[in-house]
Amino acid sequence: MQKKVWESPLFWPAQLKGNTLWVIDETLLPGRLVYVKVRNTKQAVACIRQMKTRAFGQFLVVLNTFLLVLDKNKKSSPKVLLKVLQKTATALNASRPTFPFSEVTAMVVGWAHQAVAQKKDLVGFLCQNINGFLMGIRIRRLQRVEQIASVIQDKETILTHCNVSGELAMAARICKAQRKTVRFFATETRPYFQGAKLTCWELKLAGADVTLVADNAVGLLLRGNKINRVIVGSDRSCANGDIANKIGTYQIAVLAKEFGIPFHALTQPSKKIARGEDIPIEIRDPEELLSFSGKKVVSPGVEGFYPGFDVVPHELITQPIAINVN
């Protein structure tokens, strides 16, 4: 029997129990681990819009919202159900316009039309497809965790940036079980502090040794032979191997190359975007930079420029750690 792998709460930050989706409120981490209740589309949209969840969590909320809606409307006619599903998709797509939720929602709505055309049990077919799809992702992400652990060698120090939704922390736990001594450095990841608030928290939960650095200390760390390997996530992957990830990833990749330090990105190969230049970079509200905890940190008239992501060309990626899509 396979030993159960320890799971970081951020690996699967939304859990469906009955007619309630429990979602980790990441804005309260690392102080408190609180799950908020999501029972309908409106609450799902609010949860995403208020950034209580992000990254993989958003994706889980989007898919699970369809399960909530199906449960609530299971006695409706296929015609009514199709309308409700389309309305749900539209609302979710608009929750954060810069995220490509439409790829996921269009898939679900497509399944619904397929079921109707093939005269299948609409609710049953959709639930099966969504749950099967989620299970497939779960298995492939668990495989990727194993891959990360096998890339990390004994006595290495790993630098990471932003947060990779549980996978690095779980790999750290596996390394520990394999008796590898591994240390981690995490960047703060301004302005949202995902590194400080999420990555440090879950690496600590995993029992790992983790040190926080400011985003501007990366050059000194890499030059000083303190880092053996960089491992980051990716929000989008391109057909040519370029990736987009949290702002700051690009400069870490350039610096890693300068010092010959292996740079790994966790990717999910996709043919939908040809290359990095084709990825639209989300320019976020500069207020997120100009204020802190609601208090302005700069004087009036100072502008802010806050690109949410940057692109790492494939030449800078020593070795992707890809999810298996076959």
Add this chain to the structure above:
Amino acid sequence: MQKKVWESPLFWPAQLKGNTLWVIDETLLPGRLVYVKVRNTKQAVACIRQMKTRAFGQFLVVLNTFLLVLDKNKKSSPKVLLKVLQKTATALNASRPTFPFSEVTAMVVGWAHQAVAQKKDLVGFLCQNINGFLMGIRIRRLQRVEQIASVIQDKETILTHCNVSGELAMAARICKAQRKTVRFFATETRPYFQGAKLTCWELKLAGADVTLVADNAVGLLLRGNKINRVIVGSDRSCANGDIANKIGTYQIAVLAKEFGIPFHALTQPSKKIARGEDIPIEIRDPEELLSFSGKKVVSPGVEGFYPGFDVVPHELITQPIAINVN
């Protein structure tokens, strides 16, 4: 008659009036421009230790404290005065152990011994020397401001990091008078936010166009052809041209070189340190990184690594803008 140059408050952040030294409390910027009173050595040490002043301001406080002490003890015998001056030097040296205040205090104490040996009027000789020394620095810094302005070309966008105590803002004002259109980007400069709080504030006072970016957006900015030139200060300069400056300067220099963007450092040539490797890097209290406004941002057990400075080797400095030491 020469036209009076506009002066940033940070260019000369401590002013002696009568028996009171008025020092800008930089911890209250950019919200309020408040000068705190320093009347004796104890208050001077507190002002430095609490980081109400920093960089060039600390240097001004150290030298002016001797003027305060001389004024208070002007009727004492040379023997008593020498003792008082030595005590003052010792207290100032201990105010922030990592700063080389002793170079400055030893110079003043040396002058005092010279005056006694040569039977000069101790108080008069010292006041003249200290004031003359400060005046010399003032003139050379004003010359460097002109040099910065002449380096910056029309329609350029300049990236800066941390804060250079008024000189860049004053150069921006000169550029404006010369009808050059210049834009500035300033990094936040974590964890103290000197870029956000001081540099943006004084560039805005100078009437300049300034945009704040996170420290991790530098790579994207430089890659995107948004920056024509980088200008930073330096806390220490070495005989071989290496410099030490606020943490983050090094990685900006590496990235600037990657994109062939001129990188300038404001330097004060010195033969005291041979090369960058010889500069001890101050490792500051990690709490400054792990907490924000007194509130912990990470979970218990997470460590922090906060090097205050890093070293830029001279190969990465396209052109220093040096203070004239002759």
